[in-house]
């Protein structure tokens with residue numbers, strides 16, 4: 001097979017103009033139609049680039065000199081921005097980030113969904129797009145005998161020590177620092193990934209935005225945690241607001257952070273938080289949105305799109321701990337939620353009771369693409385069907401059932417515009433019309449964008 005000739009060569013220096021921005025924050029320039037991806041470059045910028053890698057159909061480069069900078073370019077405020085893999089858009093003004101995300105949604109809907117005319121609203125951003133994350137989970141390592149905790153350097157597992165992450169709630173930084181110091185004082189060894197030895201793997205902190213309640217999770221390789229009693233006592237004494245200290249045991253050689261077993265060391269197994277009027281119990285392993293302010297905006301949009309009057313039957317697919325289900329249950333006759341993780345469904349049921357909504361809700365464990373077809377066979381019909389799938393989008397079997405069930409409205413909450421566009425196309429071909437798409441910025445300073453979309457049946 002003959003290799004298509006690329007118009008650039010590795011190590012070549014070339015002047016380019018950037019046209020686009022990927023959702024990972026790389027600038028895209030075309031050289032005779034051949035796309036070059038360059039980290040940190042912005043649309044409209046003229047720059048000298050060194051070609052670093054050439055592949056079939058596209059290549060990569062590194063910025064050498066910017067001749068004309070974009071008006072959206074700003075100095076990234078985080079001192080470790082270029083080392084850490086967490087954020088990808090700190091070099092873009094917040095206004096510029098929102099513009100880029102809106103364009104990305106539009107482009108993908110047009111290209112993948114063949115939906116160039118669907119109204120896409122401007123992205124709803126945050127007033128203060130910093131200090132928003134309610135959960136921190138940091139790997140622990142050792143340097144000169146002392147514990148360090150921070151983040152993995154980009155594309156590696158080298159841990160960089162860090163005192164402050166500016167997209168985290170300050171409380172989480174305080175918790176991580178304090179726990180690190182206490183564990184250090186009591187001689188806890190950090191987990192060593194290569195040797196699969198040592199004790200402390202990760203420290204996780206989660207704070208309830210509305211309640212201020214704090215959970216500390218010590219993720220360890222072994223069940224044994226030397227000086228456990230003293231460590232727990234000190235954490236409880238030193239951290240204001242702490243309501244739960246747990247140990248999660250992860251004995252495996254794996255990149256997955258949490259293991260199967262969780263022990264309560266002090267206080268409760270859960271912390272509480274509220275979104276709008278709904279109260280949630282959150283355990284160490286529960287999926288809970290990381291940006292609470294914007295979650296309220298997103299769920300508020302889902303509720304608005306559902307347009308409930310109190311008479312409707314609703315299905316919430318991929319319901320997690322029942323967050324959207326309970327939000328919708330406030331205004332619906334009945335909500336059925338389905339989710340694949342059994343513990344999440346336990347939480348969902350408990351959360352329904354916590355809010356006095358157990359009569360109006362029913363939760364099932366299983367795959368949405370299996371449970372909802374079974375409900376359909378039993379004769380259950382939803383007036384409104386809400387989906388909030390993971391990045392890979394909805395399973396085709398679920399979309400097929402939606403098309404058969406014919407709910408009047410489908411509310412599609414998505415964290416990946418590409419799979420959203422793919423699924424909207426299928427629903428459109430099955431008799432739905434996408435009325436509008438509202439992107440919400442749940443993850444400022446990163447390339448991610450969440451969308452809430454409203455579809456209605458096209459039947460005349």
Ligand code: SAH
Pocket residue numbers: 287288289317318319320321322323324338339340341344366367368369388389390395
């Ligand atoms: N709506 C919730 C959770 C959304 S995240 C919230 O906003 O908090 C997506 C959820 O889908 C996760 O909880 C994940 O466990 C679940 N999930 C993944 N694949 C699934 C499947 N095939 N069927 C049902 N749930 C699934």
